Amino acid sequence: MTDELDRLPDAEPVKDPGLPEHQYRPTDVDPAQERRAERQISAMFTVAMLLLVGFCVAYIMIDKDQVFLGWSAMNFALGSTLGGAMLLMGVGIIQWAKKLMGDHEMVEMRHPSASSQEDRAAVLEDLNAGISESGFGRRPMIRNSLFGALGFLGLPAIIMLRDLGPLPDGEQRETVWKKGMRVVNDVSGTPIKPSDLQVGQLVNAEPAIMYETDEEGEPLLHGTELLQAKSKAAVIVVRMRPEDVTPSKGRENWGIDGILCYSKICTHVGCPISLYEQQTHHVLCPCHQSTFDLADNGRVTFGPAHRPLPQLPLALDSEGYIVAVSDFPEIVAPSYPELARDQKKLDNKS
Ligand code: FES
Incomplete structure (x- = not known):
């Protein structure tokens, strides 16, 4: 039993490689860069606000029949202001997350995926007891004939494939x-x-x-x-x-x-x-x-x-x-x- 347990793979075969060295962002180490990023991001949000106001103004002020470069001026104004505002808000949020939000590596330890040595020993013991009681190892004639019968079990299914053809010919179409x-x-x-x-x-x-x-x-x-x-x-x-x-x-x-x-x-x-x-x-x-x-x-x-x-x-x-x-x-x-x-x-x- 001890030999068999020794041959089982280690419960934690993959060694913990540890965390790679933390890379600091420029905004983490340089307060000037941090302030600049902050200003850029809030500028994006401010412009987005102005564009949304522009959207409302365009909606009220522009005549719906007015044409700009061959397009409806109102559609052009509404689309560009609303689209621009949403784009700037999206880019601003991404920049905020990448440059200014917390940037620490989080580690959560995994539970061991293998069973404990005791459980494995118990299963092995039950398995060996079953093999020994069934005489599977001691009676090769029965064992081999059982394997043979199991192998032949697929034959009827293969033979029945014959019923898939041949297709009915002309006589059966009368x-x-x-x-x-x-x-x-x-x-x-x-x-x-x-x-x-x-x-x-x-x-x-x-x-x-x-x-x-x-x-x-x-x-x-x-x-x-x-x-x-x-x-x-x-x-x-x-x-x-x-x-x-x-x-x-x-x-x-x-x-x-x-x-x-x-x-x-x-x-x-x-x-x-x-x-x-x-x-x-x-x-x-x-x-x-x-x-x-x-x-x-x-x-x-x-x-x-x-x-x-x-x-x-x-x-x-x-x-x-x-x-x-x-x-x-x-x-x-x-x-x-x-x-x-x-x-x-x-x-x-x-
Ligand atoms: S069965 Fe398809 S059209 Fe008649």
Whole structure:
């Protein structure tokens, strides 16, 4: 124990270097200099007082329309007198502190930062007793295997990093829309006919698969699967006058008599768009105000979104209900760095 204590560092390893020799200021040793400094400082305060009086006079006397060197004379006078007074008071106070106020070194002794020798001995004794009782030193096999287990504890965390990638590719960007699937009202679940829509009307809709069942009457989609499908396939169906629509090349027959269908997912960061302005055919995303022109292929007219709203091509089935011609030809999602790559995969597939 004594050996171990001897090896511990000294409780006060840093020796007190003492104070450097005191340097007297000229004003401490020369009464003439002291008086001069006193006069200088009080002169600064006196001029500051005069400037403040000048400020008041300027405020009363100077016409506010008077011009001095191209500036308002009143502003010039008020600024220079008040600024000058504050500057002189500040400089005077600093000079007073530096030249005339007390200048003695103050010493406050620090308490020793190390524990006393007795406390250190007690801690060391407890530590050694613990090591001895646990058999940590006597049982190297257990000790080493424990160290091994602790080392391996980091492995699961490293392996789980794998879940960070790879990023979803194009296939996962598909929605449940497919050829011939009816477009249904997302509140009533009823399929939509062109005659159900007035010019200027917009309805929120979704694919009919949300309501379909298998032979046993069980819903085809349920739980998380249903929620995911719903969130990616949500659409808006809007009717406008056919002459207002300006389809781009290849989209001439994507609508039915002025009825168009677009994804409801904003291409900025994925909020559901909702606010429709009938006259302009613009739809606004409430999150960051991206605005899309539904008459012009979902083009972005304002805001941070960079891609048009994906459009779903429409047709009529044999009973006259509106159906999708295919899934969205474009990826429905907020924009992300690998989108161009995924879109290429999707294009190659179709
Ligand atoms: S999510 Fe629509 S503008 Fe940002």
